[in-house]
Amino acid sequence: MSQFVLVWIHLLAAVGWVGGTIFLSLALAPSYRALASKPDAGALFRTSAKRFRLIVWGAVAVLVLTGPMLVLSHGWPLFEPARWPFPLGLKLSLVAALLMLTLAHDLVFGPRVRTILALPTDKRTVSDQTFLTAATWLPRIALLLSLGVLFAAVVLARS
Structure with missing residues (x-):
């Protein structure tokens, strides 16, 4: 497989994951909170999130397959x-943190x-409320990590 095609496939997977994260965090979640009193809002959010989970794990599989091939194609020892x-070490560290957050x-x-x-x-309970509040920060942190991965990827590509 040519490096061009490999990079393209890798980028498509990254766009699916990061683009979906941006959409869920900045468009769907705020819309859900604005419509939370309507019964269909919760169902729409859950259905969208469930479908996105399949996209994320499919994208992760593609990235795990193509990433090492790209590292080797640059002549870097795997x-x-x-x-x-x-920038490669930074990118992979951020990806590892993002994967752990996604699993959690x-x-x-x-x-x-x-x-x-x-x-x-x-x-x-108060503990339940605290957990719900803490859980709202998880997607925000994931979004920041995703943007960090993209930044590291751009720096890597430009170096």
Whole structure:
């Protein structure tokens, strides 16, 4: 596979992940909060988020396959991070943090938030409310990490 095609596929996967994160964080979530009193708003948000989760993990699979091939195509040793250019190490560190955050969201935060939101408001504990507030920061942090990955990628491409 030519490096051009490899970069294009890698970028498509990154655009799907980061672009979707931007859309969910800056468009869908605020719209949901504005319409939260309407019954269909929650269903739309949940359906969109569930569909996006498939896109994210598909994109992650593509990135995990194409990323090492791109590293090798530049002549950088795959298993010697000390010899990588700084922007590559930074990018992969941010990607690792983003992956851990995404896993935490899908396996811990998401299910707990759904459980708490299923409770009547008057049955939620202070701990539940604190968790809900903390959970709203997870997508924001993921968005910042995503933008950091893009920045590191641009710096890497320009170096």
